[in-house]
Structures are given as C-alpha cells and as structure tokens.
Amino acid sequence: MPRWLAKTGRQAGSLAATALIGGLLTATLVRNSPGFDADERELDSRLDESSRAMIQAEHGENHNVLRFYVRHMRAMLHGELGVSSSLQAPIGDLIRSRFAVTAEIMAFGLAGGWSAAFALALAAVGNPAWSRFIGVVSVGALSLPSAALAVLVFVVNGPMYTVIALVLFPRLFDYFRNLLEDAYAQPHIVTARAKGLRRSRILFLHVLPGCGPQLLALAGVSASMAFGAAIPVETLGDLPGLGQLAWKAAVARDLPLLVTLTMLITLLTQICNAAADWWGRE
Amino acid sequence: MRSVAAPLLLLLLMASFRYGGSYATQHRDSIDAPPCWRFPLGTDDLGRDRLVRLFDATRISLLFAGAAAMGATLLAAFAGGVAGYAGGWFDQFVVRAIDLLLSLPSLFLLLATRAMMPLNASPVFSLVVTYALMSVLGWLTPARVIRASVRSSRQSEYVLQARAEGCPEGRILLRHILPNLRPILLAQFWTSIPVFILTEASLGFLGLSAGEPFPTWGSLLHELQNPLLARPEAFAPIVAIALFVSYFKTITPWKGSQA
Numbered sequence: 001m002p003r004w005l006a007k008t009g010r011q012a013g014s015l016a017a018t019a020l021i022g023g024l025l026t027a028t029l030v031r032n033s034p035g036f037d038a039d040e041r042e043l044d045s046r047l048d049e050s051s052r053a054m055i056q057a058e059h060g061e062n063h064n065v066l067r068f069y070v071r072h073m074r075a076m077l078h079g080e081l082g083v084s085s086s087l088q089a090p091i092g093d094l095i096r097s098r099f100a101v102t103a104e105i106m107a108f109g110l111a112g113g114w115s116a117a118f119a120l121a122l123a124a125v126g127n128p129a130w131s132r133f134i135g136v137v138s139v140g141a142l143s144l145p146s147a148a149l150a151v152l153v154f155v156v157n158g159p160m161y162t163v164i165a166l167v168l169f170p171r172l173f174d175y176f177r178n179l180l181e182d183a184y185a186q187p188h189i190v191t192a193r194a195k196g197l198r199r200s201r202i203l204f205l206h207v208l209p210g211c212g213p214q215l216l217a218l219a220g221v222s223a224s225m226a227f228g229a230a231i232p233v234e235t236l237g238d239l240p241g242l243g244q245l246a247w248k249a250a251v252a253r254d255l256p257l258l259v260t261l262t263m264l265i266t267l268l269t270q271i272c273n274a275a276a277d278w279w280g281r282e
Numbered sequence: 283m284r285s286v287a288a289p290l291l292l293l294l295l296m297a298s299f300r301y302g303g304s305y306a307t308q309h310r311d312s313i314d315a316p317p318c319w320r321f322p323l324g325t326d327d328l329g330r331d332r333l334v335r336l337f338d339a340t341r342i343s344l345l346f347a348g349a350a351a352m353g354a355t356l357l358a359a360f361a362g363g364v365a366g367y368a369g370g371w372f373d374q375f376v377v378r379a380i381d382l383l384l385s386l387p388s389l390f391l392l393l394a395t396r397a398m399m400p401l402n403a404s405p406v407f408s409l410v411v412t413y414a415l416m417s418v419l420g421w422l423t424p425a426r427v428i429r430a431s432v433r434s435s436r437q438s439e440y441v442l443q444a445r446a447e448g449c450p451e452g453r454i455l456l457r458h459i460l461p462n463l464r465p466i467l468l469a470q471f472w473t474s475i476p477v478f479i480l481t482e483a484s485l486g487f488l489g490l491s492a493g494e495p496f497p498t499w500g501s502l503l504h505e506l507q508n509p510l511l512a513r514p515e516a517f518a519p520i521v522a523i524a525l526f527v528s529y530f531k532t533i534t535p536w537k538g539s540q541a
Contacts, residue, residue, distance in 0.1 A: 018385055025386065143527035145480045145500075147487030148520045151509045220385075228389040232487055236507065247488055250393045258394045265387045273385070 015270045023263040024069055072259060081260050086252030091260050094245060102241035105233065106226045109164025113222070116165060117172035118215075122203070125180045138170035147232040160237045167229040168222055175218065183211045220273030227265055291529055294340075303334040306495040316513070323515045326505065330495070336518055339497040343479055344526070346413045346498070351474035353417035355467055358424035363463070365425075366432030367455055376429070380422050388419045389481065396490045405496030412491055416478050424470035431466050435459045476530040483523055499523050 047055075075082055081091035124131035141149070150163045183189065184207065192202050208215075230243035238244070242261065249257040309321075309329040317324045323332035365376035392415055399408050435441060436459070444454050479499065485491045486500015487507065494501070502519040506512050 018382055021382055025383075025391070139528050139531050140524065142531060143476070143480075143524045144520065145483035145487070145503070145523060147484045147503055147506075148523065151487075151503075151506045151517075151520070155509050224385075224387055227387060228484075231389065231393065232484055235488060236509075246390060246393065250396070250490070262387065262390055262394070265390060266385065269387065270385055 011274055015267065015274065018270050019263045019267045020073070023072075023259045023266075025262075068255070069259070072256060076260075082256040084249070084254050084257040086249065086254040086257070091257055094257070095242065095260070095264065098241050098245050101239055102227075102230055102234070102243060105161045105164060105230055105239065105241060106223070108159075108161035109226055109229070110168065110222055112162060112165030113168025113172060113226075116169045117176050120169075121173055121176035121180050124177050125184050131177065134173065138173045141166055141170040146229040147236070150229075150232045150236045154236055160233050160239065163233045164226045164229045168225060171225065172218060172222070176215065179211045179214055180207065183207045186210070216276040219276035220269055223272040224265075224269045227269075291526065303331055305330065305335045305338040305497045307331070307334075314513070317515055323518055324513060326516075332515060332518065335497040335502060336522060339499050339502050339519065340522055340526070342409070342492075342497065343482065343499045344475075346409060347475050347478040347482065350413040350417045350420070350478045351471050353414070354420040354474050354478075355424060355471045357417065357421035358428055358470060359460075359463065359467055361421065362425035362428030363432050363455065363460070366429035367436055367451075367459065369433070369436070373429070373433075376425070380425055383419075384422050389484065392416065392419060392481065392485065393488070393490060396485060403493065405493040409492040409496060409498060412482060412485060413478065416481055420474055420478065424474070427470065428463060428466060431463060432459055435462055472530060472533060476527040479523065479527055479530075 072082060079092075081095070083089065084091050084094060087094060120134050124134055144152075146163060146167045149166050150160070153160060153163050153166070184193075189202060189206050192206055227243065230241060231247055232243075233239070234241045234243035235247050242264075245257070246261050248254075249261060307330065309315075309325055309331065311329070312321065312325050313329040314327050315321055315325040315329075321331050321333065323336065325331055326335075361376055361380075365373045392412075395415055396408075396412055399411060403411075441454055441458055444458055445451075449458075482491055482498060482500040483503055484500070486498055487503040489504050489507075491500035491504075492498045499519050499522065502516075505516050506520075
C-alpha cells in the first residue's frame, strides 16, 4: 500500500474516532446530568396522566446511553441524522439551512482576526513601544467574555462577525508576535536586511516560508474558538446559525440534536487541524 | 500597574462587605430606578439594588472560580503527575486521552450538560454544578504541562540519587518531585481563574449559570440579552469582569517568573 494512502487512512480513522468519542461523551454527560429526565412540558397543568406518561416514555427511549448511541450511529450510517425532539424537524435539514449563516460569520471573523493579529504583530516586531501598546489592548480584549464583546458590538451597531475577530485577535497576536520576532532574529534574515532587501521581499520569501507551518498550526484551534464565540453572537443577534441552534438544543434538552451537533463541530475542528497540518507540511 | 491595581481591587472587595443590603431585596417603590444617592447604580426591573448585586456577584464569582481553579489544578496534578512519573502505556494512554478531549468543543459540552439541570434546582446547586463541570473539563491543558515537568524531573540527578539510596517511589513523588512542581501548579491555578470567570460569564449571558435570584457576573450579564433596552448602568458587570480578569492576566506571568 502506498505510504500516502496509509497516512490518509490513518488520519481519516483518527478523525472518525474523535468524532465518535465526542458524540459518545456528549451523550454520556447529558444522560448523567441531574435533570436529564425533567421536561418542562410536564409542568403544563392541562396535561393528564396519560400525556405525562407518554412524555416520560419518550425520555425512557434514551435512558440507556449506549443503546441510544448505537441506534443513532446506525441511523447516521444510513444518512439519517434523526429528528430534533424540540424543533420537530429533520436534523439534517436544520443543519443544512443554518450552516451557511455560521460559515459566513466564521469566515469573516477568522479572516478579520487573523489579518488584524498578523498585521499588528508584524508592526510590533522591532518596535517595543507599539508592541507594548498592542499588548495592553490585547489584554483588554482578552479580559472580556465573548458575550460582553457581542453586546458592545451590538450596541454600536457593528457587524457581528467583528466579535469573532475581536475574540481571536488577542489570542493570536501574542503567538504571532513571538513567532515573527524569532523569525526576524534568524541570521539569514538579519543578513538579508543588512543587504538592503525590501521588507516585503524578506517577509514573503524568507520569513513566511519559515514560520508558515507554525502559523497554520493555529487554524484548527481558531476554528474551535470561533465557533465558541458564534454561540453568544448568534443568540444575541438572532442569527439563524449553528450556534443559535446549539443554544436552542441545549435549552430544550434535545439529546439527538446535541449529539449530532457535537460530532459535527468536532469533525470540522479536526478537519481544520488536519488541513493545517497537511498544508504546513506541503 | 500591579502595585496600584492590587490595593484598589482589594479595597473594592472590602467595600463590598461594608455595603449593606441583600441581593434579593426588592424595593417595589423604586423599580428600574436611575442611579441616585440611595442606589448608586440604580435598580433593575424588580427593584433590586444593582450595586448590592454587583458586589455580591463579585465575591461569589471570585470564590467559585477560585475553587474551580483549585479543583482543576489538583486534577491536573494528579493525572499529569502520575502519567509523567509512571511513563509507559499509562502515560501514552493519558496523553492520547488529553489530546482527544482537547479537540472537543468544551464550551459546547458545558452548554449541553449545564442545560440538563433539573428545572427546580436551587441556584447554589446549579452554580456548584456549573463550576464543577468547568473543573472537570479544565484540567487538560495544565495536565500536559505538569506531565512534561514531571517527566523531566524523573530524569534529574536528585531523583536518580534518591532512587539509588532506596527511597520508595511514592516518597520520591511526594517529597522530591511535588515540591518542585509548586511554581507550575501555582501558575496553572492563576491562569485557570480568569478562564473560568470568562466561561461562567458566557454561560450566564445565555441564561445557563446560577438561577435567580443568586447573582454572579454571568447571571448579571443575562440582563443584557436585549442590550438596546438596557440602561447604561446595567453594563457595570462588564467593567468589573474586565478589571478583575485583566488583573489576573497580568499577575499570572509575574507569578510564573517569581516562581
């Protein structure tokens, strides 16, 4: 078997295993939560005993977490993601209809966060005063929860994807600055600068090829952080994306939807990580 | 900056003890009141003094975040310490488990589990469960750091000498390696506090932290779910969170370098 095929197979296996374990972990955590059996519909005084018994029977199907999980996986292998118990709609349709909204917010947010962090880190190299100033701004942004940033952006009527950029920027800035400072201190780059090479030429031909793989290593983590920030952003902005869907599923105790969403997010994060690894190696 | 911030924040905490009133007291004659001499930050839509609630939330959030950070650090010390010291298949197993768990969206897991609390759970119980979950999910990164440190200590000369002199393995771990881990454990502890404060704030904003009327920084942010209708003084918890978290963020590297 060719080596690349074996490697791809290993990576695909690792991706699938992580997603499966992620789904099982969510199902187990949710199943063992103290209030798993509670259903707010049971508080409705109009319901009689038989209706209440039916609601409890619905929960009973999910009592054995392994049985629930195996059933859910088997259905997923047949392309059936199941039906959301709270929204009474096929989970596949829900995800398809909301994926574009989250993808757009995350794409703009990731692009904004990465560009701002990289540009400011580049400007901070060899400029201690600027570096200190941006460092203080970065600590300020790091000290605010993503929900508070979302509130502030909402109040000034800014585009909601800037929240994701603001969440990512301080986390990336420190890392980028240290990486670029190390890269610019390399002897061959010092020589290139001494010889009077243009800054852009040094950056694109000498600095970026050297530290590119380490920069890209953060792609997967950034995607995961961006999704975490997307939950309050979409909830506050009433944007019909996956973050809002996750929040609705959590509030409505919708186990099938929660498990599927966790697996999806885990898979996407892992794919971003694998792609960043591959791109870095290339 | 640290020398100025520390006494100021301490003063703020002390003042919070002196400022009277209960966080649940409702002043029905002053509902949604603007800031005045009696209520410096006004009242909310139930007539509760915002300043009293903010002071109580500050103490509660700091106390619970500190306890959760302690729990996470102890878990990390145990898992990372034993894995790093034992080595072999157990170490490999712990490393793989940590890598796997780190790749899961922790906020999402927290959201899912926290949402499954009983509908009639008491506010304190729901807050304890929230922070306990943060501890359970928050030990992974510190455990990696601790494991790496224990592995390097295991190869050090003083441990080799202790072993050569017939010192039992448990004693080596407790008397020789653990004291050397103290600076790392302290740094991990200080790093975890702001992380837990920010996570609770995000959960609270989504209505998944302590139940009413118990105040935490997160539950106070819940009022801002409709920010255009909120009064300016309702934004005070954001300022408090930013002040304390930035303080923790600045003391962490300092504590690390001190160690």
